[in-house]
Amino acid sequence: MEKLIAAEHLSFHYTDEEGKPASPEILKDLTLTLEAGSFVAVLGHNGCGKSTLAKHMNAILLPTGGKMWIAGIDTCDEEKLYEIRQHVGMVFQNPDNQIVATIVEEDVAFGPENLGLPPETIRERVDDALKAVGMYEYRMHAPNQLSGGQKQRIAIAGIIAMRPSCIVLDEPTAMLDPKGRMEVMKTIRMLNRSYGITIVLITHYMEEAAQADRVIVMDDGNILLDDRPEEVFSHVEQMKAIGLDVPQVTELVYELRQQGIPLDSHIISEDAGVEAILQNMA
Template sequence: MATMIKAEHLTFCYPDEPADHPPVLDDVNLEIEAGSFVAILGHNGSGKSTLAKHMNALLTPTAGKLWVEGLDTADPENLLAVRGKVGMVFQNPDNQIVASVVEEDVAFGPENLGVPPAEIRQRVDTALHMVGMYDLREHSPHLLSGGQKQRVAIAGIIAMMPRCIVLDEATAMLDPVGRRETVDTIRTLNEKYGITVILITHHMDEAAQAQRLIVMAGGHIIDDGPPTEVFQHVDTLRSAGLAVPETVGLLYELKKEGLPVPLDAIRDEDCAAVLAGLLQ
């Protein structure tokens, strides 16, 4: 498959940090395939949000390189093209909502790109259908729930037709219902429309839904693979200050007691089936 994001020896230091301060990103090497759904998991300060900002050229490397579909993000001439390929969704949807009507907000990005009005109308309708918000297109965004607002923010990104969407802790300020709505939306975008999704999170249940899980700590990638494999590395995750899904934690303790249980039963129903087998 084609490569969407590629980092080689990516290192980043904030300019106002002391010279002896460790880099926020330290020699990161990474390749993300187009059309994939990747979750990046890490404790606060792990470097995951800094890495996300490099994918949209909000930050550029202190050393090393990051490319978006072959475009060097450090080259100023590539800035608009990179941001056209990678859309960012942040923690607080209120910070991304700029209009008083849902459909006008979704139209804001394409209008600024100079898209013709007829095409804007088509893009707005398509984007709102994709996130399940078309029926609320004439509502005020500020009267919506947190999850609905985040879906409007995602629609605004979709209307600019990016190849990749990076969600930087986009569910952090939402209640469980809003979190579920947002994750369901991005899964649909990935599975049905082939959009590359990169989800930056500290929620284990969200990370478990990705095809691939990258774990960061101290500016380094410390684990990388399918969630069913990564979550088996309980000691590695705990050493980075991370928990594991409750299902895995339970099975891990049972395994320590000598019971023959797998650690890849992440979903509740799979874990329940394992426990039922033990009881039988």
């Protein structure tokens, strides 16, 4: 598969006005490759470096050591910053911080207008983006009249309208209720599967991470685990040791295995858990 994002011995610390270190190292000699079209979840407790890594993917932050490459472009190349941000769009935790207009369709048009696209292209992209996130019927609404989940989908539509190769979402469901979280996750899965957009999802919700193709667990600026979700979440004790949970069904399977019941430790979905327990009882 095509390599879209690559970090090579990436390190980062904040610096003062003189360029001297003003914080401990937040990322430590981190090497990572993300393929085009993949759906990757990034987990870790607060302060582990996951949001800092996300900001390197969009060149909001630049390495203090090593390199970050986006579609083969060195993020430290200032002349290519515009091109990098066309490849990678960012969606943050609070949709209110990303909504800039008083009408939904005007907000979604903001990015394409800044790209200097012709009006007919902007119109087409806005309509396509709103349909993609299931918000076309709300195009003439005021964003402040929408629910949190709807606002976040509008923020995602604004990124989609710029046609990026990759969308990095930094805890996009953290401020939403369960219905809003479900809406946004459905949209994210659809963008990956139907449109082939690379997804990097930073989340605290293990059930969300379980929907990804790959899970990266960070701890203290390093990558601790990096594998399929079934494999990552089978390391229950290691996850708990760094203050992280696993999906509830995985936790149940772990507890049953501790009681001597022979269940597969790689179960991460409720359906698979129910099936395995019923088979064991038969």
